[in-house]
Amino acid sequence: MSLINERFDFSTIADAFLVHGSLQSPAFLDGRLAAELALRDISAEAWLEEVCAALGVEQPRDPASAEVLLGWRRQTLEALGAAELNYEPLLPDELFSLPERARGLQEWTQGFLEVLTEVGDDIRQAWSANLREALEDLDAVASIDVDLDESSDNENDLFALTEHARMAAMLLYTEQHPGKPQVEQPQE
Template sequence: MSLIDERQDFSDIADVFLLHGSMQSPAFLDGRLCALLALRDVDAQTWLEEVCVSLGVEQPHDPASAERLLGWRRQTLEALSASDLNYAPLLPDELFSLAEQAQGLKEWTLGFMEVVDEVADEAQRERWSQTLREAVDDLAGLGQIETDIDDSSENENDLFALTEHARMAAMMLYTEQHPGQPQVEQTDTPVH
């Protein structure tokens, strides 16, 4: 099985960053990636160049690293365009403290909003649905969240809700910029 066949998580990409001598979190770049795919359809080569610039290297360390970084883009695009709406931001998981998870969400949001602010002019934003405009405006506030939090069930629930909001805003942005993708199946059959 090749690297592209397996689902990559936060730690997989963080390991590639470490291999390149970078301690930065992949969350910021994942936010940028999501917004770029929604607003500009960033191609594989451009994405690889952006990651390399961010890591301070001219090119990926080895072919396996390049494949992981390209797989990250592919995986994100597939999730954003899938009909099952299963996109999830690349964030620290339950192996990390809530403070680390909150910091990851904050960084993801900052990356996402950086691209939205760079790319989406006022005319484009005017064409967005009211729901999307409100969701993106709310996301801008997430970049200010307090990340020095205790591991408590209340904080965990709050962080889950904020992450879910970011996830839904990202999917909404992609869907509105790519009408007809995903093809959400409508069914007339009532659920029992």
């Protein structure tokens, strides 16, 4: 069975982690993945190595697991570079409690920011003021209180914070990859 056209969601990747004996959330690594693809186009081999190290294994358990982990990278790269601007962080969905979803966003943000700590000042200085401000705001998201009551206000706040993280990732990608995605069609 080929997984090339399958859409990978949080539960699919979490299940792949479970196959490798890991109970950790994929959100942290997804944040790292988004930042790494934006900054240095991490190769498929390097990504697989990083995921395996995080899972405490030398290599994926089987070809199907490898295909899921590599498909996750491919899906993220395609979404970051898509003209539709449809990138979505890999986070727990509405089947999870609000505190679990907030924890997922917090972990995603921590992974994303961890990669940014490796960026030199010369690169940071070239970033737009909008990008620098968006990334500064992510510092606050990384330390949000995840012990939330199930309420529509908290639901709306979490949605807004998730949207901010999504936009920051896309802004970083587009600034590091001028012309990608090409959202305006050039005149013939």
